[in-house]
Amino acid sequence: MRQISAEEITNNVEKICIDANYNLGDDLIASLKNALEREESPLGKEVITQILENAEIGRKEKAPVCQDTGYAVVFIEIGQEVVLEGNSLQEAINEGIRRGYRKGFLRKSIVKDPLDRVNTGDNTPAVIHTDMVSGDKLKITFIAKGGGCENMSRTAMLTPAQGRDGVINFVVKTVKNAGANPCPPIIVGVGIGGTFEYASLLSKKAILRPVGSHNKDKAISSLEDELLEKINKLGIGPQGLGGRITTLAVHVETYPCHIASLPVAVNIECHSHRPKSIVI
Ligand code: SF4
Numbered sequence: 001m002r003q004i005s006a007e008e009i010t011n012n013v014e015k016i017c018i019d020a021n022y023n024l025g026d027d028l029i030a031s032l033k034n035a036l037e038r039e040e041s042p043l044g045k046e047v048i049t050q051i052l053e054n055a056e057i058g059r060k061e062k063a064p065v066c067q068d069t070g071y072a073v074v075f076i077e078i079g080q081e082v083v084l085e086g087n088s089l090q091e092a093i094n095e096g097i098r099r100g101y102r103k104g105f106l107r108k109s110i111v112k113d114p115l116d117r118v119n120t121g122d123n124t125p126a127v128i129h130t131d132m133v134s135g136d137k138l139k140i141t142f143i144a145k146g147g148g149c150e151n152m153s154r155t156a157m158l159t160p161a162q163g164r165d166g167v168i169n170f171v172v173k174t175v176k177n178a179g180a181n182p183c184p185p186i187i188v189g190v191g192i193g194g195t196f197e198y199a200s201l202l203s204k205k206a207i208l209r210p211v212g213s214h215n216k217d218k219a220i221s222s223l224e225d226e227l228l229e230k231i232n233k234l235g236i237g238p239q240g241l242g243g244r245i246t247t248l249a250v251h252v253e254t255y256p257c258h259i260a261s262l263p264v265a266v267n268i269e270c271h272s273h274r275p276k277s278i279v280i
Contacts, residue, residue, distance in 0.1 A: 003085050004083070012278050016140065044241060072126040073142070077137075094124040152268045189253075215253070
């Protein structure tokens with residue numbers, strides 16, 4: 001067995017939530033540069049240029065790339081041979097978020113109660129998803145999820161008869177209805193299968209893949225390509241000002257489902273895509 005202290009988890013969470021908000025990933029930057037070359041609309045080009053300049057300012061000046069520094073969503077993969085020392089895993093993560101958002105001067109965006117709307121003041125609690133895996137390591141993946149793009153995400157329970165075409169129609173309609181609201185160019189995460197809640201989780205996991213990567217299953221990979229083409233034909237364009245590049249990537253993840261169901265979830269991610277991972 002390997003012992004990992006709660007303090008070590010807290011310190012790492014503190015570090016990666018600041019890093020994620022200041023430094024966009026190399027995969028996203030490469031995808032945006034590629035989009036700049038392919039975009040034909042002058043306004044669209046200007047928007048992507050400004051997004052890239054903004055990313056550079058965030059990196060150089062150690063400043064958040066967007067004023068909405070997001071809901072802290074944390075995925076944990078914990079090895080079966082790990083023993084935690086000290087605080088609970090949940091408290092260790094929340095303390096890291098608390099410290100990171102304070103030290104990094106990141107906006108606190110969480111309200112304690114969805115109806116009374118009083119801010120918790122420290123961006124906690126995080127939404128935490130935990131998976132038990134083999135081994136003696138602990139992997140932490142943090143993503144700062146913006147409210148604007150999360151609000152445009154949708155889940156549907158289709159009938160099996162609606163099939164592949166039904167999935168395509170739902171995904172494209174969801175992006176079309178979102179329009180400029182999720183700050184395009186976006187990344188579209190799609191979860192197909194499982195149950196109502198599991199499809200949504202899959203769609204969020206899908207956006208964590210490297211931007212533009214393909215599902216290993218050829219049929220799903222071809223669905224990703226078809227969705228990418230159809231979404232980019234909508235003409236919404238960067239920041240909704242028109243153009244070819246509405247989405248940088250479509251990532252689809254699937255899971256077995258009930259014979260009577262076809263759950264589909266679309267998690268929309270904005271151009272301020274801020275995931276970071278660390279393995280302890
Ligand atoms: S949707 Fe994304 S880019 Fe737009 S305001 Fe929210 S966090 Fe920022």
